[in-house]
Amino acid sequence: MTKRAPTSADVARLAGVSQTTVSQVLNGKAGVTRISPDTRDKVIEAARQLGYTPNHAARSLRERRTKLIALILPTIDNPYFSDVVNAAQEAARESGYAVAVIPIRAGEEFRVSSLLQGAACDGIIVAGHDNCSSPELNLLRARGLAVAVLQEESPDPAISSISVDLAEGGYLATRHLVGLGHRRIGHVTERLRPAAEGRSRMDGYRRALEEAGIPFDGDLVVVTENSMGGGAAALDRLLLAGGERPTAAFVYNDQLAVGVLSQLRARGLRVPGDFAVVGFDGLAIGAFTAPPLTTVDSPRGALGRLAAQTLIRAIEEGAAVGEAHRLPVRLMVRGSCGALEHPAP
Amino acid sequence: MTKRAPTSADVARLAGVSQTTVSQVLNGKAGVTRISPDTRDKVIEAARQLGYTPNHAARSLRERRTKLIALILPTIDNPYFSDVVNAAQEAARESGYAVAVIPIRAGEEFRVSSLLQGAACDGIIVAGHDNCSSPELNLLRARGLAVAVLQEESPDPAISSISVDLAEGGYLATRHLVGLGHRRIGHVTERLRPAAEGRSRMDGYRRALEEAGIPFDGDLVVVTENSMGGGAAALDRLLLAGGERPTAAFVYNDQLAVGVLSQLRARGLRVPGDFAVVGFDGLAIGAFTAPPLTTVDSPRGALGRLAAQTLIRAIEEGAAVGEAHRLPVRLMVRGSCGALEHPAP
DNA sequence: TTGAAAGCGCTAACAT
DNA sequence: ATGTTAGCGCTTTCAA
Numbered sequence: 172m173t174k175r176a177p178t179s180a181d182v183a184r185l186a187g188v189s190q191t192t193v194s195q196v197l198n199g200k201a202g203v204t205r206i207s208p209d210t211r212d213k214v215i216e217a218a219r220q221l222g223y224t225p226n227h228a229a230r231s232l233r234e235r236r237t238k239l240i241a242l243i244l245p246t247i248d249n250p251y252f253s254d255v256v257n258a259a260q261e262a263a264r265e266s267g268y269a270v271a272v273i274p275i276r277a278g279e280e281f282r283v284s285s286l287l288q289g290a291a292c293d294g295i296i297v298a299g300h301d302n303c304s305s306p307e308l309n310l311l312r313a314r315g316l317a318v319a320v321l322q323e324e325s326p327d328p329a330i331s332s333i334s335v336d337l338a339e340g341g342y343l344a345t346r347h348l349v350g351l352g353h354r355r356i357g358h359v360t361e362r363l364r365p366a367a368e369g370r371s372r373m374d375g376y377r378r379a380l381e382e383a384g385i386p387f388d389g390d391l392v393v394v395t396e397n398s399m400g401g402g403a404a405a406l407d408r409l410l411l412a413g414g415e416r417p418t419a420a421f422v423y424n425d426q427l428a429v430g431v432l433s434q435l436r437a438r439g440l441r442v443p444g445d446f447a448v449v450g451f452d453g454l455a456i457g458a459f460t461a462p463p464l465t466t467v468d469s470p471r472g473a474l475g476r477l478a479a480q481t482l483i484r485a486i487e488e489g490a491a492v493g494e495a496h497r498l499p500v501r502l503m504v505r506g507s508c509g510a511l512e513h514p515a516p
Numbered sequence: 517m518t519k520r521a522p523t524s525a526d527v528a529r530l531a532g533v534s535q536t537t538v539s540q541v542l543n544g545k546a547g548v549t550r551i552s553p554d555t556r557d558k559v560i561e562a563a564r565q566l567g568y569t570p571n572h573a574a575r576s577l578r579e580r581r582t583k584l585i586a587l588i589l590p591t592i593d594n595p596y597f598s599d600v601v602n603a604a605q606e607a608a609r610e611s612g613y614a615v616a617v618i619p620i621r622a623g624e625e626f627r628v629s630s631l632l633q634g635a636a637c638d639g640i641i642v643a644g645h646d647n648c649s650s651p652e653l654n655l656l657r658a659r660g661l662a663v664a665v666l667q668e669e670s671p672d673p674a675i676s677s678i679s680v681d682l683a684e685g686g687y688l689a690t691r692h693l694v695g696l697g698h699r700r701i702g703h704v705t706e707r708l709r710p711a712a713e714g715r716s717r718m719d720g721y722r723r724a725l726e727e728a729g730i731p732f733d734g735d736l737v738v739v740t741e742n743s744m745g746g747g748a749a750a751l752d753r754l755l756l757a758g759g760e761r762p763t764a765a766f767v768y769n770d771q772l773a774v775g776v777l778s779q780l781r782a783r784g785l786r787v788p789g790d791f792a793v794v795g796f797d798g799l800a801i802g803a804f805t806a807p808p809l810t811t812v813d814s815p816r817g818a819l820g821r822l823a824a825q826t827l828i829r830a831i832e833e834g835a836a837v838g839e840a841h842r843l844p845v846r847l848m849v850r851g852s853c854g855a856l857e858h859p860a861p
Numbered sequence: 862t863t864g865a866a867a868g869c870g871c872t873a874a875c876a877t
Numbered sequence: 878a879t880g881t882t883a884g885c886g887c888t889t890t891c892a893a
Binding site for chain 2: 400
Binding site for chain 3: 228233
């Protein structure tokens with residue numbers, strides 16, 4: 172425990188060369204023929220023998236970069252992020268970066284994590300987080316951090332954003348329900364956030380309704396907490412909505428949809444017979460609900476990969492203007508809506 | 517972007533004091549009256565004005581510690597870890613540490629994450645990970661990293677371990693089923709790992725069986741992949757087992773149990789009428805399955821908190837011998853087993 | 862009460 | 878082909 176980790180100076184001593192040479196050998200860009208094969212071998216052997224690993228703090232201090240990316244999530248209890256994180260990590264690794272996941276609950280300030288301070292990392296990806304629009308993000312940027320937001324609107328044109336086509340997803344989901352003959356279609360959603368015109372799930376929902384000549388009814392939009400329990404509660408409120416009882420709902424995400432499905436069961440309503448449900452995300456759980464959940468599949472891996480790549484480009488090239496990527500989604504039909512009566516083109 | 521972050525020298529210049537003084541003021545242990553209130557104010561104001569944050573790399577290099585803990589998880593797609601992570605993070609924060617979550621898939625080597633190298637962090641918590649027993653852990657320890665393992669056996673007496681009483685959980689779950697009159701009780705489990713005698717879920721399962729005078733039948737133990745799909749597949753294999761068809765199963769975790777429940781439905785078996793199921797973990801999803809899942813609740817928050825606290829103690833006090841904590845579990849009765857015929861004492 | 866100086870381990874510009 | 882030297886930004890003796 173008290174044992175000091177070996178330094179490059181230790182390696183140099185053992186190999187009988189200067190410390191510079193050690194550094195040169197170990198970081199040697201291929202092609203630069205600075206080092207004789209002989210010393211090269213001596214150094215490498217000495218390093219191996221000592222189990223030498225370059226000190227991260229020293230290198231970061233010297234190079235003014237850490238090769239570390241922080242990935243901020245609101246919570247890790249939604250498996251949605253699992254594929255995103257894995258893909259981001261893999262893409263980052265290809266460029267020599269490590270990814271640290273930092274769950275920061277909605278409402279909490281980013282600065283709770285000291286990892287984001289004092290250039291402890293080179294860039295951050297903020298994923299599906301309320302605070303994306305927070306001025307804190309610009310503060311971090313001002314300190315030299317590269318920033319990309321994932322699954323949210325970019326608060327600043329200089330900040331890249333990588334997201335899926337939420338509106339298209341909402342449209343596909345709702346059109347599917349319309350195509351099955353539903354006219355009273357509810358929408359269960361998480362707390363609404365300011366989003367660019369026409370970019371949200373709900374915008375797609377409204378567009379599909381409009382296209383079908385169904386008037387939008389605000390009573391059928393239920394805002395709830397983003398959890399399974401929130402979905403269950405929302406279903407009850409939806410059933411109580413004024414006017415004719417809805418026969419279907421497009422739900423913000425699969426986690427909420429699991430709660431909706433469960434509550435429909437509790438209320439004695441049959442799915443899809445009495446009520447149809449479409450979720451959003453394409454989580455594994457959707458294949459195991461009763462009935463299996465029709466949902467909008469989101470390209471999570473591509474999202475994570477692209478986020479990492481975009482961020483790393485921003486770190487290394489210092490682009491002044493952000494990129495905006497929007498990835499396509501697709502409808503994933505399972506059992507929670509019944510069969511199509513009028514298949515869409 | 518090109519903007520350099522302000523350093524303590526910048527603050528010193530602005531405040532008209534030496535850089536040493538800035539450091540003294542900003543880190544001043546309360547009580548040490550080295551600094552006049554006047555300079556104090558000047559420095560603090562200057563720092564505020566510049567938005568100064570101490571450089572993490574420089575400080576780490578100088579102090580030979582990073583105040584950073586890595587939390588290694590096999591995957592973040594099991595919400596089990598969500599509470600663990602949050603609690604660990606909160607506990608760490610109380611001691612001024614940040615926690616970075618690093619998902620490293622089972623089978624992958626720890627060194628894939630450069631965060632674990634070169635003293636980039638002060639300690640690591642390895643949670644529910646296959647590779648816990650890997651010699652890599654001892655390598656990291658040899659380099660001065662503090663290590664704690666969570667939810668697994670400690671591979672070395674010097675490494676602390678924090679876990680729940682798996683055997684007790686297995687016992688409670690199985691005894692519950694026995695108490696309801698079941699005699700043919702299956703066990704669905706993830707790939708078996710070497711574990712200390714009498715410490716696994718299956719040990720508890722066997723003990724409950726034995727206590728009830730039910731002979732252990734290896735055909736009723738099905739090993740499967742740790743996923744919902746794995747649970748579904750396992751159920752099919754369980755139904756095909758030799759001898760009389762089992763009427764119940766104790767399942768390794770809730771994620772697998774969701775798959776089991778789903779497959780029972782697919783096979784037309786009613787739960788709990790035809791088949792009873794007990795899970796393990798106490799996840800939120802269990803309240804929303806059809807029917808709601810009886811499970812063994814694990815104290816996830818306490819686990820995470822204790823892991824962080826234990827690790828930080830090891831970091832700061834360099835204890836040579838690890839602690840072993842084992843936390844109690846409790847049975848959480850919901851609908852997947854029916855009512856008790858013979859309530860257990 | 863304050864400042865000057867050393868040095869953490871590393872990379873890179875500049876000798877040799 | 879290799880070594881010397883100068884910092885990166887910080888904390889911490891040691892002097893004043």
